[in-house]
Amino acid sequence: MWAVTGPLPSATARGKALQLEVSALGIAASCEGADLWAASRDASVAALPAKPRLALHPPDLVAWPEDVEQVAALVRLAQARGVPVVPMGAGTGGSGGAVALRGGIVIDTRRLTLPLNIDLPGNSVEVGAGLSGERLEERLAYAGATLGHLLPAQDPGTVGGWLATRGSGLLSARYGSLSDLVLSLEAVDGAGEILHTLDHPGAGPDLTQLLLGSEGTLAILTSARLRIWPRPRERWLRAVRFPSLRDALRGMRDVLRAGLQPCIVRAHDPLDTLLAGSAPFRIPQPLKWLVDGAQTEALRLTLRAPLLLNRLVDALPGASLALFGFEGAEEGDASREGRAALSICARSGGEDLGPAKAERWLDSAQRARWSHAPFLAAGAFVETLDVATTWERAEPLLRAIRRAVEGLAFVRAQFAHAAAEGCALEVKLLGLAGASADTLAHASFEEAEADLEEAEERREIVWAAALAAAADEGATISHHSGIGASRQVFLRRELGDGIRQLRALKKAFDPAGILNPGKVLL
Amino acid sequence: MTARDDLAASGAALVEDGQGGMRVTPPSVASLARAVAVVRAHALPLRVRGSGDAPANAPDGGVLLDLASLDRIASVDAATGIARVEAGCSVGALESAVRRAGCTLGPLLPSVRAGSVGAWLAGPTRGERGVAGARRETAALTVAAVLADGRIAEGRAAPAKAVGPALDHLTLGGGGRLSIVAAAWIRLFPATPQLCSVWICPDVAAALSAVELLCRQRLAPVRARIQGGAEGTRLALAWEGIESAAIDRDRAERALAGRHPREMDVPPKWVREGPDGHPVEVDARWASLRAWSPQGDLHLIGLHAGGAFGVLSLPEARGAEECAALARAAGARVIAPRRLRDNGPGWEAAGAGPAWARLAEALGVQP
Secondary structure (H helix, E strand, C coil): CCCHHHHHHHHCCCHHHHHHHHCCCCEEEEEEEEHHHHCCCCHHHHHHHHHHCCCCCCCCEEEEEECCCHHHHHHHHHHHCCCCEEEEEECCCCCCCCCCCCEEEEEHHHHCCCCCCCCCCCEEEEEEECCCCHHHHHHHHCCCCEEECCCCCCCCCHHHHHHHCCCCCCCCHHCHHHHHHEEEEEEEEHHHCECCCCCCCCCCCHHHHCCCCCCCCEEEEEEEEEEEECCCEEEEEEEEECCHHHHHHEEEEEEEHCCCCEEEEEEEEEHHHHHHHCCCCCHHHHHHEEEEEEEEHHHHHCCHHHHHHHHHCCCCCCCEEEEEEECCCCCCCCHHHHHHHHHHHHCCCCCCCHHHHHHHHHHHHHHHCCCCHHHCCCCEEEEEEEEEHHHHHHHHHHHHHHHHHHCCCCCEEECCCCCCCCEEEEEEEEEEHHHHHHHHHHHHHHHHHHHHHHHHHHHHHHHHHHHHHHHHHCCECCCCCCCCCCCCHHHHHCCCCCHHHHHHHHHHCCCCCCCCCCCCCC | HHHHHHHCCCCCCCEEEEECCCEEEECCCHHHHHHHHHHHHHHHCEECCCCCCCCCCCCCCCCCEEHHHHHEEEEEECCCEEEEEEEEHHHHHHHHHHHHHCCCCCCCCCCCCCCHHHHHCCCCCCCEEEEECCCCCCEEEEEEECCCCEEEEEEECCCCCCCCCCCCHHHCCCCCCCCEECCCCCEEEECCCCEEEEEEEECHHHHHHHHHHHHCCCCCCCEEEEEEECEEEEEEECCCCCHHHHHHHHHHHHHHCCEEEEEECCHHHHHHCCCCCEEEEEEEHHHHHHHHHCEEEEEEEEECCCEEEEEEEECCCCCCHHHHHHHHHHCCCEEHHHCCCCCCCHHHHHHHHHHHHHHHHCCCCCC
């Protein structure tokens, strides 16, 4: 195996002192090396092969509060000691939002699993922030309900993590993002005050919407009341091939503008359409190497010429595969909407390919998988972006991103999370980072370290170029992943003078500046 | 330089108003921003007309900022369903403009239709409307807001964003207290004919329960009219949407089949008409609407799983005051008429009173 084992972080003097005080409050806490290591990273380390071995940003202490009072006590203690507090759920975020950049106390929220009150007549559930999303959906399914926030199996996350980043699920076209699902929040602000936002607020700014998505920088979310819906009895899926990406986007837009409520609406760019087997010719060999990643040397050879690859993709016929899904409470409801959608798509040249490809996509999205592994082993990086814009800017946005990185990385894209006004663009960037796993396995620790540094630089350059292109194109730089640490450089460009509002909120809710410092430009 | 000189230099029109006050009418967003900066620099009392509030006069020795001249509709894009408009534009004028492009803002409360876009977004409804799937969302895709120091904060127009706290929500519903709406990107619906169905229910509460049932099954109509009477209560529901109206109406008829008999000969426009008498506008949950009156006349819009905006009228009530008092007693929040408006619970009720005070200070405005 290529990963080089590094030393576990050691307990700091500050950590030991904090542990005594936190334990005296009756709250479980640890400054053991293994616990600090586990709390030192989130899923953003998965973009490169060698990173997982490093304890990137170990906190001084990890604490496991079990209720909101314990969270408030921890925050008050941290405030008194001037120590940062970083909330962390399952650590599935990809932007470094839950990483303790400045040490301090990581509050592991996963014991905040209560309350769990399902109110079927009221279409709502009250749930602790630490409950895993997977577990919540299981409980709701048992009660005949759903939140509709379906996520890929490999990153289910906790409810608190979803709320903190304003997440969107695979079915967001029908159920909306977390901002549509949340009714009220319970939270602890930086002064240690417990806040209960109202699910029917009066006049004035909506506090729920301000705390939502604040990534732990304004308050630590401890529980929420969320909107739930009757579990659908039927799901109807279809793949539709359009003559071009532009036609596919028009078809998606028109389906939504017609008032239909698909649960899935997404379009593949021409390359992904080809890879999905929906184009009438064979895939060129270099692209095959890129897709399956099975042959390390061939993959590395291919990735040495990203410009050529991107141009090859540009030369492909422009057919675009779109996927549509509908859900219904009664038999026939979903298919009736589906037929209406097919009729709309036909006006843009959409051809019904049947359900198989859409079923395969949904099945694949829900299964845990490690499709990145062969690429990482080959010394490549796989980075993803989720940017969003309005319909008329969607295709130019993809072109701009591709242009910005075409000499550095290979670009794949899908248009998803569609709404009546626009959609998200999910971009996968694939590039050569460093040496392959086999080479690193025979390298010294120092050589491996140096290789990692270079790989990280290459990845950063590509990531920055792509995000800068998105920001310049007028898109929002994050549709559902949050800002965290890794995207904040570009947040200034997006918010402009809104930064002043952001900083005012920080002063209001976290006057001592202890909550998750160094994130979201705060 | 006096405040008056500085305000004149901002490009705004000035008129003496009230006790030593001035009415300031900026002709552009840039002028508005400069005027706000001047007001702050001279620490003048400020009120804003057309930002969720409707003051008639300037405060003593202060400034009344009138957004009436910021009435341009920069663009209406029917294909993407987005209009770009300045805050002083009247909602009625915007509706007329988007109708010409085959779009609509959707059903709105009468007080909203009578006001400006800025007042709609910064006012008590936060620009919210019912959308497909029995949800409610603000009509503003994003806003351009003038901060107290005269800088302009403008978000990116995107269907959803995860870029930290939703800063637009400092302006939406804020009544111009934290920032002033200068312009907005407004979401539009395609304008389509409505499809109606009508039922006869035993009473108003039963009719409301029927509507609530539909909303909880994601079949919210765009409008509902409920009128109690001696021979039963008439419930009329209307759906809009190019393809969805017929589908949702059929599902609704199926869901209510066997519960209440249908009535076939009601003119479709009946559901559009507001109640007679002395109506009040409320934002209410279903339980509050049911508890309001067994005999009233209700026109509901913005229906969602939790409740609706309502225009309520009681034939036997002596005036809007009595109607509002009953609504308030049932737990509804009165929005209009303005003199009867309830602010409702603020941040203090959420335990965030100190945070509000700190926020106002950090933004350089009065708490």
